[in-house]
Amino acid sequence: MNSRVVLTFDLEDWFQLTGRRFGISAGRVTRGRLKSQVSNILDLLELHDARATFFVLGMTAELCPEVIAEVAERGHEIASHGFGHQLVRSLDPDLFRVDIERSVEILHQISGRRPTGYRAPEFSIDRSSFWAFDVLLDCGVTYDSSVFPFQGQRYGIADAPLGVHRVRTPSGRQITEIPLAVVDLWGKRLPIAGGGYWRLLPGPVLDWAVSRVASERTPMLYFHPYEFDSRTLNLSLRSRASSIFTLKQNLGRASIMGKLRRLVSTYRCVTAEQFLELGVPALAAE
């Protein structure tokens, strides 16, 4: 049994991204909420001596640099979630390079260190966008955690390897990939890595799923700060689309802090960098 998990957070601001989605600038109302969401997480991690990787969105870092600085000061890894939260497969290499360089630069300025890891918004690297790996290597990023190895509706690479591996890029170089955790059950891959799956699945199911993955490899898990907000998330818009969206985002959210507490008290939580440093077996190339 592998008693370690790689714990990660996609650090973006719910109000900023949801506001943009529904055409309003929510920048002003976000600062305090994001700060308290992240503080809730950091306090819990500190209590259990847990470490995590935060894949930080550049546009959020620009809005709230003090939040990112606190994450770094409290001993966690700062990695990149890009700048503008655009889907990678919707960009071309030049636009993607601009987005990555901008995010790497701002994270370097805030934390004093260039990030070495990257996660794509909505896991949006598919086989047709592996050119993104070359851009990441050019920008000093040496590992990626964007591949969700199952067939989802909006994302996923159904036949990707389940464990950490190296991907050959179109230019012939290699980048390390740490895929998100899935349970392989009788040949069917079920996503259990975090986010909505953790909001909606019952605690005992998650306990079983994480231990099942951990019996074979170190699970890579992900969460978002907004999931740890103590109040209901709401933009107070009147449109039906925004009401349905926010309803979905609040579903099961109250249970997630308890689930994370259980996870960090059961497993040794490490950053992606620590995981790669601490005895990953010889990496297979895909």
Ligand SMILES: [Zn+2]
């Ligand atoms: Zn995101």
